[in-house]
Amino acid sequence: MIARERHLREVERLLGGHPVVALLGARQVGKTTLALEVMERTREPTARFDLEDAEDLARLDDPKLALGRLDGLVVLDEVQRRPELFEVLRVLADRRGTPARFLVLGSASPDLLRQSSETLAGRVVYHELGGLALDEVGAAQRDARWLRGGFPRSFLAPSIADSAEWRRSFVRTFLERDVPELGIRIPSTTLRRFWSMIAHYHAQTWNAAELARAFGVSAGTVRRYLDLLTDALVLRQLAPWHENLSKRQVKAPKVYVADSGILHTLLGIETREDLERHPKVGASWEGFVIDELVTRLGARPEERWFWATHAGAELDLLVVRGRRRLGFEVKRTTAPTTTKSMHAALESLRLDHLYAVHAGEHTFPLTEHITALAFGRVLDDLAPLDR
Ligand SMILES: Nc1ncnc2c1ncn2[C@@H]1O[C@H](COP(=O)(O)OP(=O)(O)OP(=O)(O)O)[C@@H](O)[C@H]1O
Ligand SMILES: [Mg+2]
Incomplete structure (x- = not known):
């Protein structure tokens, strides 16, 4: 495994100050791997939903109910598959005290996820995961x-x-x-x-x-x-x-x-x-x-x-x-x-x-x-x- 310290630290920093962090990068660039590492390093409770997985999708049948009762770090992988989730995230991000923070992973730019940038305006920050770089x-x-x-x-x-x-x-x-x-x-x-x-x-x-x-x-x-x-x-x-x-x-x-x-x-x-x-x-x-x-x-x-x-x-x-x-x-x-x-x-x-x-x-x-x-x-x- 190649350590991706710079990205880990930046994602953790962003999660500290924002209810929703979007980790965006091309297919296969290492988003899921990085998110799993962030989950491993946190001391809070964690949950992960892979929207390419039928079972996980079923758990999200009523997303507001399923996500609303979680606290700690919640990872939503391949979020571009269910852009309607952004509306739910907006409501959850606006709760007082925001018990949960969301790390959403996607393989398209904010513009293509237009729905996200509009729905979540002011609540989401983006971090771009590129390919392995020289420092890595x-x-x-x-x-x-x-x-x-x-x-x-x-x-x-x-x-x-x-x-x-x-x-x-x-x-x-x-x-x-x-x-x-x-x-x-x-x-x-x-x-x-x-x-x-x-x-x-x-x-x-x-x-x-x-x-x-x-x-x-x-x-x-x-x-x-x-x-x-x-x-x-x-x-x-x-x-x-x-x-x-x-x-x-x-x-x-x-x-x-x-x-x-x-x-x-x-x-x-x-x-x-x-x-x-x-x-x-x-x-x-x-x-x-x-x-x-x-x-x-x-x-x-x-x-x-x-x-x-x-x-x-x-x-x-x-x-x-x-x-x-x-x-x-x-x-x-x-x-x-x-x-x-x-x-x-x-x-x-x-x-x-x-x-x-x-x-x-x-x-x-x-x-x-x-x-x-x-x-x-x-x-x-x-x-x-x-x-
Ligand atoms: N830091 C790393 N060191 C070594 N291998 C890695 C690293 N990050 C990712 N990989 C490998 O690259 C492949 C793609 O990684 P991963 O599934 O995390 O990417 P992804 O961006 O989530 O891809 P997708 O968009 O297809 O879901 C996997 O085989 C994974 O094991
Ligand atoms: Mg992935």
């Missing part, structure tokens, strides 16, 4: 983590062939079973084709017109596919930063396959050699590194951006918290240098600091405001944003 697997495992991705079963598989097979099966199950269960009525072959196409555009700016043309549907339709797969937590979007500058800035999001291992599956990459030879190797590394940077910094989704101007200046990742602004350029080189674009970003965005994240061994200053940050040393050389 160890920085020495970074190449394996990149190739295999962060799903525990894929990362821990005995061989790369087993890992690849697990991911192919994940993709199949996701398209054929999980997507329909989310109430999405799009043929699995269509979504597979779309997902694979996004893999080819990984780490690029979304171009609805181009994708619509390639796909033979309207721009609105491809946008709907994009948002659906984002809400199902298998794609990620990074929003463009814009403010009142004179330069014209890019306004479309950047799009990523959410897990590097799944990206490789969609691109037909299995081995390290496949990856090194593939034209998307740089884009894959960039997406992987950005994930690790935001995890390390503890940047919340609304604090993450990229920036690009039509004049060509750009920044792969901009993290904004309060008045603090950190910029990151990611490049798979061992000899990072400063560029015009970096200076433009520093100046236009008034960054506190800019990091040129690279694949070499050492972290060293490039200028007063630019550091060449060795990715392999990110846990040592980059401090989390303080809360």
